[in-house]
Amino acid sequence: MSIGLHNSEFKNPVVRWVDQRLPVFTMMQKEYGTFPTPRNFNYFWNFGALAMVTLMIMIATGIFLSMHYAAHTGLAFDSVERIMRDVNFGWLIRYIHMNGASMFFIVVYIHIFRGMYYGSYKAPRELLWMLGVVIFLLMMATAFMGYVLPWGQMSFWGATVITNLFSAFPVVGSHIVELLWGGMSVDNPTLNRFFSLHYLLPFVIFGVVFLHVAALHITGSNNPLGIEPKGPQDTLPFHPYYTAKDSVGLVVYFIVFAVLVFFAPNYLGHPDNYIPANPLVTPPHIVPEWYFLPYYAILRAVPDKLGGVLLMFGSILIWFVLPWLDRSPVRSMRFRPLARVFFLLWTACFLVLLWVGAKPAEGTYVLIARIATAYYFAYFLVVLPLLARLERPLPLPESISRPVLGGGPLPMGAAAKPMEKA
Amino acid sequence: MADNGHAATDGAPRRDFLMLVTGAFTAVGVGAIAWPFIASLQPAKDTLALASTDVDLAPITEGQAVTVMWRGRPVFVRNRTAKEIEEARAVPTNSLPDPATDQSRVQKDQWLVLVGICTHLGCVPTGQRATDARGEYGGWFCPCHGSHYDTSGRIRKGPAPRNLDVPEYAFTSDTKIRIG
Numbered sequence: 001m002s003i004g005l006h007n008s009e010f011k012n013p014v015v016r017w018v019d020q021r022l023p024v025f026t027m028m029q030k031e032y033g034t035f036p037t038p039r040n041f042n043y044f045w046n047f048g049a050l051a052m053v054t055l056m057i058m059i060a061t062g063i064f065l066s067m068h069y070a071a072h073t074g075l076a077f078d079s080v081e082r083i084m085r086d087v088n089f090g091w092l093i094r095y096i097h098m099n100g101a102s103m104f105f106i107v108v109y110i111h112i113f114r115g116m117y118y119g120s121y122k123a124p125r126e127l128l129w130m131l132g133v134v135i136f137l138l139m140m141a142t143a144f145m146g147y148v149l150p151w152g153q154m155s156f157w158g159a160t161v162i163t164n165l166f167s168a169f170p171v172v173g174s175h176i177v178e179l180l181w182g183g184m185s186v187d188n189p190t191l192n193r194f195f196s197l198h199y200l201l202p203f204v205i206f207g208v209v210f211l212h213v214a215a216l217h218i219t220g221s222n223n224p225l226g227i228e229p230k231g232p233q234d235t236l237p238f239h240p241y242y243t244a245k246d247s248v249g250l251v252v253y254f255i256v257f258a259v260l261v262f263f264a265p266n267y268l269g270h271p272d273n274y275i276p277a278n279p280l281v282t283p284p285h286i287v288p289e290w291y292f293l294p295y296y297a298i299l300r301a302v303p304d305k306l307g308g309v310l311l312m313f314g315s316i317l318i319w320f321v322l323p324w325l326d327r328s329p330v331r332s333m334r335f336r337p338l339a340r341v342f343f344l345l346w347t348a349c350f351l352v353l354l355w356v357g358a359k360p361a362e363g364t365y366v367l368i369a370r371i372a373t374a375y376y377f378a379y380f381l382v383v384l385p386l387l388a389r390l391e392r393p394l395p396l397p398e399s400i401s402r403p404v405l406g407g408g409p410l411p412m413g414a415a416a417k418p419m420e421k422a
Numbered sequence: 423m424a425d426n427g428h429a430a431t432d433g434a435p436r437r438d439f440l441m442l443v444t445g446a447f448t449a450v451g452v453g454a455i456a457w458p459f460i461a462s463l464q465p466a467k468d469t470l471a472l473a474s475t476d477v478d479l480a481p482i483t484e485g486q487a488v489t490v491m492w493r494g495r496p497v498f499v500r501n502r503t504a505k506e507i508e509e510a511r512a513v514p515t516n517s518l519p520d521p522a523t524d525q526s527r528v529q530k531d532q533w534l535v536l537v538g539i540c541t542h543l544g545c546v547p548t549g550q551r552a553t554d555a556r557g558e559y560g561g562w563f564c565p566c567h568g569s570h571y572d573t574s575g576r577i578r579k580g581p582a583p584r585n586l587d588v589p590e591y592a593f594t595s596d597t598k599i600r601i602g
Contacts (some may be wrong), residue, residue: 064462086468089458 009029031217036235037242038223040400044118045221045242045247047111053250054104055209059202065090069149075190076151077276090103095258096266101143102268103257105291116322117343119331120222126323128215133319135208140292140316142201145194147289152273157286157327159186165299168309178370226331227396234400256290285360293357294350298376300361301369318380325380327388328360335394339387345349346350434574451555474602476594479533489538492601496538497589499599500560502573507509507531509560509576520585524574527588535576537589540564547571552590562572 008019008026019025062271068087070079082088084260112132115121121129148159163180165171229235236242258265268290272283288296295312302308318325326339335339349372356372359365446478475492477499482488487500502510510524528534541546542564548554550561557563557570559578564571569580576585591601 064459067463067467082468086466088461088464088466090462090466092458093462117555286504 029085033239035238037238039236040223048106049246050253058100061093080150089133095261099260117142117333119226121323124219131212138205145198148194151277153275153283154270154273156277165309168306294353297353297357297369298373301373326384330393338391342383349375477599498536498538500534502532506573519577536589541584543554
């Protein structure tokens with residue numbers, strides 16, 4: 001080996017030649033081949049990989065859609081209909097993209113739930129968690145702007161209502177809104193910039209995902225027990241164990257995805273969005289896409305314009321400080337009998353908000369939304385800080401391998417050997 | 423592979439088999455997914471629906487030419503004079519760079535229909551209007567690289583390798599044609 005070259009362990013001469021100069025193969029082998037991963041993952045740990053795959057599906061379908069889409073108020077709706085009727089397989093690509101957004105949110109919500117339940121946000125993974133919240137916020141912005149592009153009634157009025165949220169801020173509010181619109185109302189300049197940003201942000205997300213994964217590979221993955229691996233007997237190489245497990249999850253995921261795309265492609269959408277945008281008539285019942293409903297419910301639960309907007313944004317921003325609100329040293333809710341109940345109640349509240357967000361803002365629905373909103377915040381601001389002091393957690397297992405393999409820790413060689421390829 | 427299927431002895435052949443099956447399924451899956459994406463880049467149905475163009479010949483007087491749009495490209499329709507037809511037929515076919523008789527390039531003697539794109543590098547030759555440069559042979563002249571076409575649209579001089587193409591067309595009545 002000559003001086004200045006990376007010391008590659010690859011035998012294939014072509015791979016070796018590249019790897020000595022740019023050690024991407026060594027890097028992939030280290031991060032995705034031999035990467036030591038806790039041996040006790042359950043299927044909740046599939047959802048990071050599923051989210052990554054969904055991001056790539058969205059970028060691929062989006063690039064192909066943009067080749068046929070016209071970002072102009074006079075052309076946008078018709079160009080989308082042309083994609084559905086005339087472009088070869090345009091219906092398929094658009095339905096994958098449209099339902100891919102829903103699947104992305106389902107996957108990411110489960111991923112976030114996993115992180116909250118198993119305490120993946122706690123030290124040393126605080127920054128990893130915060131980067132995840134950044135990704136989620138970027139996803140919300142991207143999804144919102146994407147929904148505007150078909151320029152149907154829901155696109156137009158969704159854009160109008162959401163951008164008007166910013167008018168709640170005193171003094172600067174109306175200026176912010178005008179800046180967002182590029183005019184006096186949601187119109188062609190708005191559509192143009194939303195298209196530009198909708199194309200840009202997924203690549204920004206990709207960059208933050210890279211940081212998210214890089215941070216993950218410094219701290220290593222959390223696991224259902226929430227205790228750190230104590231040695232090689234507690235971990236498995238990522239490949240083939242978790243590449244295989246992720247593949248199983250991926251196949252099941254694709255089945256669900258395909259059922260949605262092929263048998264109920266408009267189930268999660270709203271029929272009003274197949275009516276061209278009309279700035280003179282608001283549809284009688286406007287709702288955001290289902291994945292925004294919990295925040296929409298929080299917005300409507302507050303009888304004050306600014307207060308509602310602040311609580312709505314606060315409901316996600318509060319996730320940033322979750323690692324410092326929950327000071328309990330025990331990560332996994334499996335060993336926190338009280339926190340577990342309160343957290344599952346919080347999850348139920350989230351789902352109630354999702355449900356009530358689609359209902360008219362009147363009568364008992366408002367009351368239900370208010371109770372759920374109150375508990376949503378109380379869980380973070382009152383319950384978690386108190387439980388860190390009051391709760392007595394169950395005893396933690398000595399190591400990961402012990403409850404899995406039974407008895408005392410096995411000699412490390414014996415545990416791994418029979419699984420290796422002969 | 424099946425002869426040594428028991429993992430207790432040696433898992434290698436079975437694992438190889440599983441790897442091959444997985445690889446095969448992945449390859450087929452990737453192909454099945456790539457297909458609609460590549461197909462979406464092909465001309466769409468509305469684009470193909472514009473594939474034919476009708477031209478009414480009645481208003482085109484003798485010696486006049488019109489240019490119509492067909493599949494996004496210009497098509498020259500020329501009502502040739504008797505002199506132009508005669509010139510086109512007088513030249514010996516074997517002296518041409520791309521030998522073709524005038525008769526093989528028209529359906530009715532006076533009507534010449536051509537794709538108006540130079541066979542050299544795709545410019546549109548001049549010669550449709552009476553004031554245009556028509557080159558040394560009275561047909562068309564490509565200003566890009568100096569190709570001269572005669573009154574049958576055949577290449578006579580210059581870098582173009584072939585005669586101007588004759589599109590597929592048919593007379594739908596005495597005074598109407600459908601191109602494509």
